[in-house]
Structure formats: C-alpha cells, structure tokens
Amino acid sequence: xxxxxxxxxxQVPAVGFGxxxxxxxxxxxxxxxxxxxxxxxxxxxxxxxxxxxxxxxAAAGVPRGELFLASKLWKDExxxxxxxAAFDRSCARLGTDYxxxxxxxxxxxxxxxxxxxxxxxxxxxxxxxxxxAGRVRAIGVSxxxxxxxxxxxxxxxxxxxxxxxxxxxGYPQLHNIAFCKAHGILPEAWSPLGRTRVLQDxxxxxxxxxxxxxxxxxxxxxxLQCGVVPLPKSSSxxxxxxxxxxxxxxxxxxxxxRILTLPxxxxxxxxxxxxxxxxxx
Ligand code: A2P
Numbered sequence: 286x287x288x289x290x291x292x293x294x295x296q297v298p299a300v301g302f303g304x305x306x307x308x309x310x311x312x313x314x315x316x317x318x319x320x321x322x323x324x325x326x327x328x329x330x331x332x333x334x335x336x337x338x339x340x341x342x343a344a345a346g347v348p349r350g351e352l353f354l355a356s357k358l359w360k361d362e363x364x365x366x367x368x369x370a371a372f373d374r375s376c377a378r379l380g381t382d383y384x385x386x387x388x389x390x391x392x393x394x395x396x397x398x399x400x401x402x403x404x405x406x407x408x409x410x411x412x413x414x415x416x417x418a419g420r421v422r423a424i425g426v427s428x429x430x431x432x433x434x435x436x437x438x439x440x441x442x443x444x445x446x447x448x449x450x451x452x453x454x455g456y457p458q459l460h461n462i463a464f465c466k467a468h469g470i471l472p473e474a475w476s477p478l479g480r481t482r483v484l485q486d487x488x489x490x491x492x493x494x495x496x497x498x499x500x501x502x503x504x505x506x507x508x509l510q511c512g513v514v515p516l517p518k519s520s521s522x523x524x525x526x527x528x529x530x531x532x533x534x535x536x537x538x539x540x541x542x543r544i545l546t547l548p549x550x551x552x553x554x555x556x557x558x559x560x561x562x563x564x565x566x
Pocket of ligand 1: 303475476477478479480481484499501502516517518519520521524525527528
C-alpha cells in the first residue's frame with residue numbers, strides 16, 4: 286500500500302482501519318480487515334477495544350513489524366505521570382511493547398477547563414519521553430485546532446507529527462489542514478465517510494458516478510488527494526475491500542474544487558472548544 290511520510294521518516298500506510306464502536310469482543314471484524322489487506326489499525330483507550338484488537342491481531346499471526354498500530358490517551362489520562370501509565374496500559378492491552386503512533390485524544394478535558402494549555406504541555410512531555418525512549422515510533426495529537434497546536438508547540442521540544450481530526454466532504458477543516466501542512470504535521474481523517482451522513486448526498490453521488498466509483502470511495506480518494514490519511518470503519522468485508530480500492534483512479538482538479546467548495550454539511554457536532562449541548566442538531 287502507498288504510504289505517507291512523517292517528518293522523522295516513519296511511513297504511515299495511506300489508508301488505516303478505524304475501530305471506534307467496533308465490538309469490544311472479537312466478532313471477526315479485525316480478522317476480516319486483515320484479510321482485506323489493512324495493516325494500519327487506529328484505536329484509543331476510550332474505545333474499550335484495545336484488548337480485543339490485540340487478541341485478534343495475535344490470533345491472526347501477522348508479524349508485529351508488518352502492522353502499524355496507533356492508539357490515544359483519553360481526557361482523564363492527561364498529565365505527565367498519567368500519560369506514561371496510560372501508554373503502558375494501552376501496550377499491555379494491545380499485547381505489544383511498542384506503538385507506531387500515540388496521540389493525545391482531545392486538546393482539553395472539557396470546554397470549561399481553563400488549565401488546558403498546561404495539561405497539554407505536560408502530557409506532551411510524556412509523549413516526547415516515550416518517543417526518545419524508543420517506546421513509540423511517532424507522536425501526535427487528535428482533534429487539535431491551530432490555536433491548540435500553537436500553544437503546544439510553544440514549549441514542545443519535538444513537534445507533533447500527526448493531527449487526527451474529523452475530515453470529510455462537507456467538513457474538510459481546510460484552515461486546520463493548511464496549518465498542519467505548514468508545520469509538517471500529517472493530518473488524518475476520522476469519519477472520512479461522515480459516519481454515513483455524507484454518503485446519501487446527491488451532489489457527491491453525481492461527482493462519483495463518472496469515475497465508476499461509490500460515494501464512499503470518492504470520499505476516501507478525496508482525503509488522499511488532500512494529503513490526509515483516511516481511517517474508514519466498516520463491519521462488512523465487501524465494504525472493507527471497496528474502501529481500499531481507491532488507488533486506481535484520480536479525482537480531477539475541477540471535481541476536487543467542486544467538493545472543496547460545497548457548503549458545510551455532515552458535521553458530527555463535536556468541537557473541542559464548545560459544549561456539545563449548545564450546538565445545533
Ligand atoms: P458498515 O459497517 O455497515 O460498512 P466512518 O468511517 O466515516 O465513521 O463511517 C463508518 C460507517 O460507514 C459505518 O456505518 C459503515 O457501515 C459505513 N461504511 C463503511 N464503508 C462503506 C462503504 N464503502 N459504503 C457505504 N457505507 C460504508
């Protein structure tokens with residue numbers, strides 16, 4: 286599979302398998318994803334499925350070196366000592382002694398937390414130490430907006446290498462993507478299909494049709510052409526395979542422009558700085 290390079294030379298498989306809301310018990314999803322060709326798996330302590338994922342990967346017998354395993358520390362695992370302990374717990378649950386990528390899941394524990402800058406910086410110091418110790422091949426963040434990244438980078442000795450955010454047609458967060466690229470940070474897309482919210486969109490379907498591709502495949506190719514690593518989820522082996530079949534066509538510049546200029550739609554409603562309850566929908 287194609288890869289994207291991080292600033293330190295680590296290669297990230299260009300399409301990863303998202304595992305949020307996959308069954309905590311092994312229901313065959315991971316084995317099917319491996320069978321379809323996925324080697325990059327994205328999890329988080331919050332997902333509650335690290336143990337099941339680790340067990341399924343071990344059972345499949347794929348050599349650890351062929352896998353790209355990413356996890357994240359949750360809001361209640363922030364802080365220097367907490368982050369070190371959280372990393373050990375994630376590794377133990379996944380049955381590995383190193384991770385390929387470790388991320389801070391959200392920039393602030395909640396929208397009211399005034400001390401988020403300090404908390405982010407202390408947490409980041411732990412990730413830097415894990416990286417220097419060779420416990421993790423790359424470190425980064427998730428759901429950070431440019432102002433959160435700027436704050437972190439004021440004291441960081443190692444710059445974040447990845448920022449995983451909501452990204453799909455209708456909500457491509459172009460300002461954030463531009464900021465990441467200007468600072469050598471690889472963006473990754475959670476919900477690259479808008480958790481199906483964007484798949485019914487007739488405008489996208491009309492753009493996808495001439496390529497002989499589904500709207501889902503258009504969304505994934507769109508991410509790749511924006512320089513973003515999509516992390517689609519699926520419970521169906523057929524759709525898992527379809528979601529990897531996105532390297533044999535190219536969206537034209539004109540169609541990219543069309544997608545990038547669609548008015549906002551399909552947003553999850555999640556925003557790191559605002560309470561979910563106050564948002565429309
Ligand atoms: P399913 O598990 O039945 O395949 P996202 O990755 O944006 O969060 O979206 C995940 C959702 O998209 C899941 O509900 C999944 O359903 C659905 N999905 C995944 N791949 C496809 C596809 N190729 N076509 C249609 N729906 C898909």
